[in-house]
Amino acid sequence: MAYIEFRDVVKRFGDNTVLDHISFGIQQGDLVTLLGPSGCGKSTLLRCLSGLETVTEGQIVLDGRDVTNVPASKRNIGMVFQQYSLFPNMTVEQNVAFGLKMKKVDPATIERKVAEAIAMVELSGKEKAYPSSLSGGQQQRAALARSIVTEPAVLLLDEPLSAIDAKLRKALQSRIREIHQELGLTTIFVTHDQDEAMVMSDVIQLFHSGRIEQAGSPVEVYTSPVSEFAASFIGSYNQLSASDFTALTGVPVPQGNVIAIRPETIGISRERPDEKDAHLVDGTVVDSTPRGNVLRYTVRLEGGTTVFVDVLFRSFHMFDRGNKVYLSLPERDCLVIPVNAASARTAA
Template structure:
């Protein structure tokens, strides 16, 4: 039996239906990401789970209990928001201890639990610091510790890393995932960043206009997009109409309207060499963009634009205007 279950959940704001009958199940201990563009409904579903928003229809279950209309304080759910909302007049220790004190936890137990939470988020020695004395990353750690110290059944994270610089963000992604695994806590994470979702998740649910477009593991989501939207949102696929694909390859798929090809599977070479099971044609480099250790080429082939990602190796670089031979294996062509 699933640990969290949404049954036909609907949410309306006036005439605007933000959630359009969501059916979703989450297993105990999983790190689950709700991924999608702004306004797709992912944060609204999270707020419905926490009780901060009432549903307009449907039911929500947690550990076999119907919590659809349960007060937020009785759901045993911890939440970290994009804005950390720390109490500015409380130091780190008191911010973390706040929830325990609201539960009237004995003082010695509070001290022990806060100490463990501080160690878990690596803030030893900062217990007496005020929020104004902390960096953004440290404030995020305090907010995380405050949410986990009460040992909730579920931890909800609503884009908590979006305001943090790239280097620290990657570090905190690893820390959050480590803490989640160490505690075994069921976690639901909201983000619009596909890379973040791929790094952190056991399961991803891709949202589109109030519905779930596709669900799966990061590998499944990346390698087997189920729709044009999924292919365009995850993996930066080349998406070609069946007509465009036919004009490039001479092959037409009768069972699809579009064909998706990942940029890293588009191979480039200076010299033509036939390959079994491959489509091969020529193109011209029109642009190139460094992306870390990968160089992304934009290629014009028979009037159609193709993206190719190659490792950034100085001995195998092409210049704008170069003609290249393109090889795409049939097995890497996904019919949509």
């Protein structure tokens, strides 16, 4: 039995169905990410688990206990919001201690636990500081300390890093992952950022329009998308229609399918490569965009189809707009995805 179970959970707001029969389990100690675009239902499910929203239908079970109608204060769940929600008139240590005081923990234990939590989020020296004097990243860490200090059964993180700059965001991703592993906390993380989900997660639950589109490890979800939506949302797959792929490669693919190919799996060269187990097509470079240590080329193929090709950014080996190039599409990386179906296979 899973530590947390969502059993056929439905949530409606009036005529709007936000969660449409959600069923899955979470193992104790896992860090599970609910990933998807805005409005897909991921934050609503988090709020249903925390008790801040009531479900319309279905059950939520935590550690063998049905908590569907249990008040939020009785669920022993910690939650960190995007807005931090620190008390402005309290110092860092007072904010962190608040939950323990509400539980009437003795002062000596409060002092010890607060010091440990503040050290864990690397805020030592800021104990007497008020939220207004802290940076966004420091405020987020204070909110995290306040949530973990009560030793919750489950920690919920609702897009806690979305308002933080990129460099600090990466550092906090790593620290949250480290704290999760140190404490062995069952953690659910909500984000719309697929890169963040890949870094943070043991398991990804990909949401789409109130349903779970795909579930699995980051590698499984990234390399084996089960639908057009999964391929477009995770990995930025190129998607070719069956007719376009057949016209380019000569390989017949039944109509009603799309061929999904990750940009980084495509080879690009000036000379026609002598490659086995790959489809060779020619094209013209129409654009290039630096993406950190990766350079993304936009290449127009015969018939007008365009694809993205990602290569390591090497200034001594670059292509200019208008250059004629050859692309190699490894057969094993050309995934045939039936439209609106839930399975994928490798193209011949």
